[in-house]
Amino acid sequence: MREILNQAIAKRQKALSEFDSKQLMKMAGIPVSRNYLAKSKEEALDYAQKLGFPVVLKGCSDTLTHKTELGMVKLKLKTKEDVANAYDEITGKGIPLDGVLVQEWLDGDNREFVLGSIKDPQFGPCVMFGLGGVFTEALQDVSFRVAPITSIDAYEMMDELRTKKLLGPFRGSPAVDKEMLARALVGLSELINTYEEIAEIDINPIIINGDKPVAVDALVILKQ
Amino acid sequence: MIESLFNPGSVAVVGASEVPLKWGTYIASNILDGKFNGRFYPVNPNVPEVFGYKTYPSLLDIPEPVDLVFITTPSKTIMHILQDCIEKGITNIVMITSGFSETGKEGAMLENDIVALAQSRGLHIVGPNTMGIVNTHCSLYATGTITRPKPGGISIIAQSGNLGFQILEWARSQNIGISKFVGSGNEAVLKIEDYLEYYKSDSETKVILMYIEGIDDGKSFVEIAKNTSLKKPIIALKAGRTEIGSKAAASHTGALAGSYSVFKGVVQQTGIVLAESPKELLSLSAAFDSFPLPKGNRIGIVTLGGGWGVITADECVERGLLIPELPQSIVEELDKRLPPFWSRGNPVDLVGQPDFQIFKDAVELMVANDAFDVVIVLGIIGAKVFALRAAESILNLGKMEKSIYDDFMKSLNVLEKEFLDRLTELMAIYNKPIVTVSFSKSFEDETIHDCGGRFKCVIYDTPEEAVLCVAKMYNYYNYVTKRSMVYA
Numbered sequence: 001m002r003e004i005l006n007q008a009i010a011k012r013q014k015a016l017s018e019f020d021s022k023q024l025m026k027m028a029g030i031p032v033s034r035n036y037l038a039k040s041k042e043e044a045l046d047y048a049q050k051l052g053f054p055v056v057l058k059g060c061s062d063t064l065t066h067k068t069e070l071g072m073v074k075l076k077l078k079t080k081e082d083v084a085n086a087y088d089e090i091t092g093k094g095i096p097l098d099g100v101l102v103q104e105w106l107d108g109d110n111r112e113f114v115l116g117s118i119k120d121p122q123f124g125p126c127v128m129f130g131l132g133g134v135f136t137e138a139l140q141d142v143s144f145r146v147a148p149i150t151s152i153d154a155y156e157m158m159d160e161l162r163t164k165k166l167l168g169p170f171r172g173s174p175a176v177d178k179e180m181l182a183r184a185l186v187g188l189s190e191l192i193n194t195y196e197e198i199a200e201i202d203i204n205p206i207i208i209n210g211d212k213p214v215a216v217d218a219l220v221i222l223k224q
Numbered sequence: 225m226i227e228s229l230f231n232p233g234s235v236a237v238v239g240a241s242e243v244p245l246k247w248g249t250y251i252a253s254n255i256l257d258g259k260f261n262g263r264f265y266p267v268n269p270n271v272p273e274v275f276g277y278k279t280y281p282s283l284l285d286i287p288e289p290v291d292l293v294f295i296t297t298p299s300k301t302i303m304h305i306l307q308d309c310i311e312k313g314i315t316n317i318v319m320i321t322s323g324f325s326e327t328g329k330e331g332a333m334l335e336n337d338i339v340a341l342a343q344s345r346g347l348h349i350v351g352p353n354t355m356g357i358v359n360t361h362c363s364l365y366a367t368g369t370i371t372r373p374k375p376g377g378i379s380i381i382a383q384s385g386n387l388g389f390q391i392l393e394w395a396r397s398q399n400i401g402i403s404k405f406v407g408s409g410n411e412a413v414l415k416i417e418d419y420l421e422y423y424k425s426d427s428e429t430k431v432i433l434m435y436i437e438g439i440d441d442g443k444s445f446v447e448i449a450k451n452t453s454l455k456k457p458i459i460a461l462k463a464g465r466t467e468i469g470s471k472a473a474a475s476h477t478g479a480l481a482g483s484y485s486v487f488k489g490v491v492q493q494t495g496i497v498l499a500e501s502p503k504e505l506l507s508l509s510a511a512f513d514s515f516p517l518p519k520g521n522r523i524g525i526v527t528l529g530g531g532w533g534v535i536t537a538d539e540c541v542e543r544g545l546l547i548p549e550l551p552q553s554i555v556e557e558l559d560k561r562l563p564p565f566w567s568r569g570n571p572v573d574l575v576g577q578p579d580f581q582i583f584k585d586a587v588e589l590m591v592a593n594d595a596f597d598v599v600i601v602l603g604i605i606g607a608k609v610f611a612l613r614a615a616e617s618i619l620n621l622g623k624m625e626k627s628i629y630d631d632f633m634k635s636l637n638v639l640e641k642e643f644l645d646r647l648t649e650l651m652a653i654y655n656k657p658i659v660t661v662s663f664s665k666s667f668e669d670e671t672i673h674d675c676g677g678r679f680k681c682v683i684y685d686t687p688e689e690a691v692l693c694v695a696k697m698y699n700y701y702n703y704v705t706k707r708s709m710v711y712a
Contacts, residue, residue, distance in 0.1 A: 118486075120442065120483070120486045121483075122438070122439050122440070122442040122483070122486075123439075123442030123443065123445075123446065123486055123490060124442060124443050126486055126489065142485065143489060143492075144485055144486045144488070144489030144490075145489045145490075145492070145493050146442065146443070146446050146486075146489065146490055146493060149493070152706055152707060153492075153493055156492055157489075157492075160492065
């Protein structure tokens with residue numbers, strides 16, 4: 001973890017790329033979607049085959065924000081041809097990239113959550129859990145705790161959401177694996193409590209695949 | 225470490241005076257008129273005596289040791305007086321004086337000098353810009369605004385002078401016992417978390433009350449608050465609910481993190497009982513100070529009329545409390561005493577019979593039963609008002625002797641008192657809270673009924689206030705039990 005952060009700091013990055021952010025999250029115990037960073041079209045095709053179709057391709061760089069708006073995210077690519085075309089489109093925009101992220105496609109069930117962290121001026125690093133996806137900021141259904149937290153705290157955070165019913169069995173989907181979410185929250189809290197160079201983290205969305213929470217995007221912002 | 229600050233054997237007041245409208249006069253007269261159990265030394269070079277006590281030109285002239293010094297003289301005199309403290313070996317200081325960081329740059333620089341001196345010499349300084357401290361157990365009432373609540377189990381930390389006074393004055397007027405009070409002022413040296421740590425270990429403190437505006441060292445506050453909550457409840461009112469989050473936030477998480485939403489998380493994490501208003505702060509502190517903790521969330525309701533029972537049941541459900549069905553055994557018992565049309569359910573509606581004996585029996589049946597963790601009693605308290613008003617009308621119309629009316633009033637008061645006495649006994653026997661809501665409280669009626677036992681009755685004005693207190697006590701109980709299972 002230290003290595004990823006040190007390299008980014010040495011390069012004076014403001015943030016980690018999605019690939020590096022997810023690496024860090026995975027090491028902290030947060031379930032993330034499987035992905036590879038392809039440096040060429042051939043690599044992208046190889047990785048897609050390794051992951052199994054369909055896949056997702058995303059332009060990857062530490063300076064890239066608003067990926068979707070820039071047309072840098074190509075979802076549910078079902079064939080080699082789709083992957084090749086998507087690769088060309090992403091790399092053809094003239095935006096400098098570290099590479100192209102090839103990510104497994106996971107079927108979600110419309111339930112989306114968010115994990116995150118901030119540095120509060122009074123209380124220091126804090127973790128957040130809440131309702132994720134496109135309605136995150138409109139509904140503001142979130143819960144904070146000062147890092148580090150215990151697993152009791154993590155369960156209480158989930159229980160605090162107004163929309164906590166979404167974590168139970170919902171419209172034919174099974175109850176979310178809360179233990180996995182609790183471990184993710186505890187892991188995230190330990191990460192931000194240990195690495196003081198991390199300013200903020202957004203893990204949004206966390207989708208629910210079967211009953212398993214999986215982060216399909218992540219952003220680590222570094223302290224300036 | 226600050227135990228001696230709150231329990232001095234002798235105090236000196238620098239700037240003590242008899243001239244009205246001076247802080248030195250307020251503090252000195254409050255200490256003396258409050259009958260402090262210790263020695264008192266006024267320091268004032270300009271007059272020979274203050275309130276009959278010989279004055280000393282400086283601290284160094286006092287022939288005996290001094291445990292605690294109050295400083296009320298202007299800020300420019302402070303550094304000199306602190307040097308005298310050091311020379312005399314005094315480490316406990318309450319700095320009433322204002323004119324420091326709250327006034328601007330120059331004041332802030334002076335405050336920094338004080339902090340540096342305090343750190344190098346190990347001085348414990350309350351304030352500056354504080355309204356003072358109280359320890360009722362040694363009868364030390366040393367606040368600038370004078371109010372003297374009786375000794376009890378609630379200790380207070382107030383980051384605002386006037387709110388602190390309001391809390392103390394309320395306690396006095398409601399006959400609620402206070403242990404310690406500190407107005408923390410600018411918190412240049414001693415911080416909110418230092419007082420919290422002291423109250424945690426203070427055996428006279430049973431419940432802690434805080435009015436919070438800001439916290440400097442959030443991390444240490446969280447640690448201390450967590451450990452304190454496992455030992456005794458902390459009830460807090462926080463100012464600045466509506467302040468918006470850091471605008472510089474670069475992430476979505478940052479945009480969601482208003483300082484109050486983070487504080488709400490801190491509250492959950494530390495077990496602090498959050499009050500949403502000064503009134504709530506007071507009713508919660510009365511509740512925690514008076515009742516045994518509810519060991520569950522199943523509520524039995526006994527009411528003098530249907531409507532109130534239903535409203536109270538709604539309030540309970542909305543706050544996560546349960547209204548279980550009335551056990552058959554209680555139905556059978558009450559069948560013997562109530563008219564056949566009674567509801568036979570929880571809430572138990574005693575069909576408008578303002579009869580203390582039936583209420584006593586019904587409450588005891590409920591509180592003794594394993595089906596309930598808390599009993600809420602609605603409307604028998606205060607029902608006397610209606611009987612009295614009717615009697616008053618007859619009296620006014622000349623058809624009742626005044627002496628008969630007076631006896632009637634007295635007998636109703638006795639009945640009400642006996643009823644409340646019985647409730648406190650039942651609480652002690654069954655170790656469950658019995659919460660009463662008054663139908664109509666007259667001005668002189670008590671809010672807290674204390675007959676000297678382990679528990680007290682709190683008489684609430686409204687069902688929602690009563691339910692809120694029960695719900696928050698239950699949440700606190702839950703916080704502690706969940707964690708003590710892990711840490712035990």
